Amino acid sequence: MTKILVTGGLGTIGAKLVANLREKNDDVWFSDRSHNPDPKSVRCDVGEFRQLENTLHLAKPDVVYHAAAEFGRWNGEAYYESLWRSNVVGTKHVLTLQKELGFKLIHFSSSEVYGDYPGVMTEDVMDKHEIKQLNDYAMTKWVNEQQIQNAEQMFGSQTVRIRIFNTYGPGEYYNIWRSVLCRFVYSALHGMRYRVNLGHVRTHTYVDDAVEWISRIHTNFKPGEVYNIAGTHSSDMKQLSDTILKVLERKDDIVDYAELEPMTTKDKIVDNTKLIRDMGTLKEVTLEEGVRRTINWQRQTYNV
Amino acid sequence: MTKILVTGGLGTIGAKLVANLREKNDDVWFSDRSHNPDPKSVRCDVGEFRQLENTLHLAKPDVVYHAAAEFGRWNGEAYYESLWRSNVVGTKHVLTLQKELGFKLIHFSSSEVYGDYPGVMTEDVMDKHEIKQLNDYAMTKWVNEQQIQNAEQMFGSQTVRIRIFNTYGPGEYYNIWRSVLCRFVYSALHGMRYRVNLGHVRTHTYVDDAVEWISRIHTNFKPGEVYNIAGTHSSDMKQLSDTILKVLERKDDIVDYAELEPMTTKDKIVDNTKLIRDMGTLKEVTLEEGVRRTINWQRQTYNV
Numbered sequence: 010m011t012k013i014l015v016t017g018g019l020g021t022i023g024a025k026l027v028a029n030l031r032e033k034n035d036d037v038w039f040s041d042r043s044h045n046p047d048p049k050s051v052r053c054d055v056g057e058f059r060q061l062e063n064t065l066h067l068a069k070p071d072v073v074y075h076a077a078a079e080f081g082r083w084n085g086e087a088y089y090e091s092l093w094r095s096n097v098v099g100t101k102h103v104l105t106l107q108k109e110l111g112f113k114l115i116h117f118s119s120s121e122v123y124g125d126y127p128g129v130m131t132e133d134v135m136d137k138h139e140i141k142q143l144n145d146y147a148m149t150k151w152v153n154e155q156q157i158q159n160a161e162q163m164f165g166s167q168t169v170r171i172r173i174f175n176t177y178g179p180g181e182y183y184n185i186w187r188s189v190l191c192r193f194v195y196s197a198l199h200g201m202r203y204r205v206n207l208g209h210v211r212t213h214t215y216v217d218d219a220v221e222w223i224s225r226i227h228t229n230f231k232p233g234e235v236y237n238i239a240g241t242h243s244s245d246m247k248q249l250s251d252t253i254l255k256v257l258e259r260k261d262d263i264v265d266y267a268e269l270e271p272m273t274t275k276d277k278i279v280d281n282t283k284l285i286r287d288m289g290t291l292k293e294v295t296l297e298e299g300v301r302r303t304i305n306w307q308r309q310t311y312n313v
Numbered sequence: 314m315t316k317i318l319v320t321g322g323l324g325t326i327g328a329k330l331v332a333n334l335r336e337k338n339d340d341v342w343f344s345d346r347s348h349n350p351d352p353k354s355v356r357c358d359v360g361e362f363r364q365l366e367n368t369l370h371l372a373k374p375d376v377v378y379h380a381a382a383e384f385g386r387w388n389g390e391a392y393y394e395s396l397w398r399s400n401v402v403g404t405k406h407v408l409t410l411q412k413e414l415g416f417k418l419i420h421f422s423s424s425e426v427y428g429d430y431p432g433v434m435t436e437d438v439m440d441k442h443e444i445k446q447l448n449d450y451a452m453t454k455w456v457n458e459q460q461i462q463n464a465e466q467m468f469g470s471q472t473v474r475i476r477i478f479n480t481y482g483p484g485e486y487y488n489i490w491r492s493v494l495c496r497f498v499y500s501a502l503h504g505m506r507y508r509v510n511l512g513h514v515r516t517h518t519y520v521d522d523a524v525e526w527i528s529r530i531h532t533n534f535k536p537g538e539v540y541n542i543a544g545t546h547s548s549d550m551k552q553l554s555d556t557i558l559k560v561l562e563r564k565d566d567i568v569d570y571a572e573l574e575p576m577t578t579k580d581k582i583v584d585n586t587k588l589i590r591d592m593g594t595l596k597e598v599t600l601e602e603g604v605r606r607t608i609n610w611q612r613q614t615y616n617v
Contacts, residue, residue, distance in 0.1 A: 058394075089405045090362075093397050101393045101449065139443045143463065145405065148456050155446050163576060272467060 011227060014070035014112075015039040016055055016103075017077030021181040022117075022173070025220045026074060033224070038068035041077070055099035056091075065106050072227040075103050076117045078149075082273065084186035085146030096149035097156075104160045107168075114168040115226050118154055120237070120277055121147035122172060131280040132172070132235040143272045154235075167232035171223060174239035174279055178216035178299055179306035189246060193253050194303050197263065198313045204265045205246045210276040213249065214240040215294035215302075225288045239279040240293045252300050315531060318374035318416075319343040320359055320407075321381030325485040326421075326477070329524040330378060337528070342372035345381070359403035360395075369410050376531040379407050380421045382453075386577065388490035389450030400453035401460075408464045411472075418472040419530050422458055424541070424581055425451035426476060435584040436476070436539040447576045458539075471536035475527060478543035478583055482520030482603055483610035493550060497557050498607050501567065502617045508569045509550045514580040517553065518544040519598035519606075529592045543583040544597045556604050 013030055017023040018039020030037045040053035040061075053064040055077045065073075077099065079085060079092040100116070107114055123130045124140040124147055134140070135151075142148045160166040177190035185192070190213060196203035219238050226236070244252070247266070254261055269275060294302075307313070317334055321327040322343020334341045344357035344365075357368040359381045369377075381403065383389060383396040404420070411418055427434045428444040428451055438444070439455075446452045464470040481494035489496070494517060500507035523542050530540070548556070551570070558565055573579060598606075611617070 090402050093402050093405075097401075098394050098397050101397075135443060137443065139439060139441065141462075142459050145456075145460065148459060152449075152452050152456060155452060156449065158445075159447065159576060272463060 010034065010036050011072055012036045012068065012070045013038065013072045013074065013227065014065070014068045015074045015076060016053070017041055018050065019043065019045065020076055022176060022216065022220060022223070023076040025180060025216055026076065026223060029220050029224045038070065040064045054095070055102060056094040058102045058105075061099075061102050062106060065110055065112075070112050072113045072115065072230075073103065073107075074115045074117070074223070074227075075100065078117065079146070081186050082121065082144045082146045085144060085149070089145050092145055092149055097152050100153045101156060104156060104166065107166050108160065108164045113227065113230055113232075114157075114166065115223070116153060116157055116168055116170045118170050118172045119147070119150045120172050120174040120239070120279070122151040122154060123274065123277065125274060127275070129278045129280050130237060132237060132283060143274065161233060167230075169226055169230060169232065170235045171226065171238050172235065173219065174214060174237065174277065175211045176214045176216050176219045176238075178303055180216060182310070183307070190249060190253075190300070190303065193250055194300070194307055195311070197253050197257055197259060198304065198307055198311070200263060202263050202265060204267050205250045206267050206270045207247060208245060208269050208275060209273070210243055210245045210278065212239045212241070212243040212277065212279050213296055213299070214238070214242070215299040218291050218293050221291055222284060222288050229287055231287070234287070236284045236287070237279050237281050238284060239281050241281070242293065242296045243278070244296065249296075252296055253304070256297065256301050256304055314338065314340050315376055316340045316372065316374045317342065317376045317378065317531065318369070318372045319378045319380060320357070321345055322354065323347065323349065324380055326480060326520065326524060326527070327380040329484060329520055330380065330527060333524050333528045342374065344368045358399070359406060360398040362406045362409075365403075365406050366410060369414055369416075374416050376417045376419065376534075377407065377411075378419045378421070378527070378531075379404065382421065383450070385490050386425065386448045386450045389448060389453070393449050396449055396453055401456050404457045405460060408460060408470065411470050412464065412468045417531065417534055417536075418461075418470065419527070420457065420461055420472055420474045422474050422476045423451070423454045424476050424478040424543070424583065426455045426458060427578065427581065429578060431579070433582045433584050434541060436541060436587060447578065465537060471534075473530055473534060473536065474539045475530065475542050476539065477523065478518060478541065478581065479515045480518045480520050480523045482607055484520060486614070487611070494553060494557075494604070494607065497554055498604070498611055499615070501557050501561055501563060502608065502611055502615070504567060506567050506569060508571050509554045510571050510574045511551060512549060512573050512579060513577070514547055514549045514582065516543045516545070516547040516581065516583050517600055517603070518542070518546070519603040522595050522597050525595055526588060526592050533591055535591065538591070540588045540591070541583050541585050542588060543585050545585070546597065546600045547582070548600065556601055557608070560601065560605050560608055
């Protein structure tokens with residue numbers, strides 16, 4: 010049985026990944042920054058070397074899914090000290106311990122690494138084009154990928170990088186820094202005004218679909234490989250907002266429409282061919298169905 | 314009179330820059346991590362926001378020369394926690410306070426940002442080519458440059474970036490992480506064996522020359538500009554070692570010759586046209602004369 014550690018195991022994706030892997034009978038530990046009653050959980054701030062070292066010595070994983078990170082572009086600007094410590098020093102700690110302990114690593118990167126690239130986002134774009142990183146969050150994620158590539162070359166470390174595109178669904182707790190879909194749903198449910206930046210096409214992948222793809226990676230592990238994690242549904246911000254309002258049977262009088270957001274990638278057009286090739290297809294949850302489930306979950310969670 | 318703050322003012326370059334600027338009657342403050350008797354010095358770790366904020370409120374500079382940083386490729390790998398905190402969080406603190414206080418910034422970057430680029434290093438290489446950063450130190454310096462460019466675009470901050478190439482001379486105290494020339498001289502003076510990696514052409518700029526160029530930047534300040542700081546002398550590691558041994562009248566029996574160092578740029582061929590155009594020419598100190606002065610300074614400093 011494969012022993013697995015998921016860092017950031019209480020996060021939106023991490024928690025669902027732990028559940029998914031456990032259903033398949035893997036021996037799954039997880040870590041996160043708070044205590045948890047689960048007997049295979051460890052409190053661990055990945056920015057603190059000693060805590061991470063203890064966690065790895067306890068869990069003795071064959072595979073580490075490294076999902077722990079400060080998340081998001083604006084959160085990263087507001088909390089940049091934590092961003093750099095958790096994401097970059099934290100991942101360097103992981104790589105330092107990987108060199109000693111030899112586990113396989115699946116590293117959670119982000120679509121943000123494609124920066125201002127305007128074309129179709131295939132995984133090899135960065136080998137061919139100079140990318141401008143538009144914010145510190147994006148920089149941490151691209152730095153991580155370079156740290157990993159250098160470790161592969163220097164120490165023969167075995168790592169797969171995954172670049173996660175917009176993912177949404179139940180389990181994402183609302184705050185102002187979360188995904189657009191989470192914020193739109195929360196606002197619409199509470200009758201709060203919200204701003205929709207016109208333009209900005211994004212894929213929107215239902216969390217269970219993203220997690221299912223991710224959960225397959227360690228059983229088909231190709232060191233050095235990179236995968237875009239994204240489904241096939243894409244829409245701009247207004248279509249997204251309209252879908253939410255349609256499900257809620259609400260008018261758009263609470264919506265403020267605005268122009269393109271500065272320092273933010275205009276469109277993200279993703280190529281997920283390699284993911285499908287290596288991890289197989291899924292019957293994806295449609296945007297409308299996913300929105301419906303997210304609304305129901307938020308209704309229950311926030312009693313609205 | 315221009316009020317200037319030099320961060321890292323006790324460093325090899327910083328200390329000489331403070332002295333140079335003071336000779337020209339500028340009102341010069343400096344900060345560094347230790348206490349100092351100088352009445353215009355402030356103890357300040359730039360990775361700590363409050364300390365930097367206090368320093369800036371005290372010195373009220375029109376111009377900040379931001380030289381404070383963890384230095385060097387291998388030092389950066391060994392002390393990566395300090396590297397990321399001082400260089401990246403520290404510079405983000407500087408940019409955050411620049412937005413509030415509006416000083417002009419001269420940021421000390423490094424030739425390391427040219428990464429694995431094999432051609433002539435003109436300042437616009439990164440706009441045209443995808444560069445692989447070969448180590449964390451290089452990454453911090455390139456991240457800084459992107460943070461600065463984003464701040465220029467978002468807030469109209471006024472910054473000049475300087476990329477410092479190998480600089481050597483009196484005032485560089487020996488430790489194993491210092492410049493090759495410093496280490497070669499120290500080893501040769503002490504009869505310690507040292508390793509010379511064959512190949513690896515570098516420019517070697519005498520510290521007083523580099524500092525003189527740098528000191529002129531604030532009086533001819535062009536926001537958004539980038540300068541390579543490098544003289545015209547270049548040599549490979551063996552020529553450098555041979556020059557030292559020649560001055561010392563010593564044979565090379567203490568030298569171990571080795572092949573190219575991994576994860577290190579092979580050659581750095583620099584274009585300093587723009588520096589000369591905007592900051593003027595200098596009568597540069599020759600390598601042999603610079604080596605002689607460095608040897609004399611180390612002899613005095615270390616009593617050998």
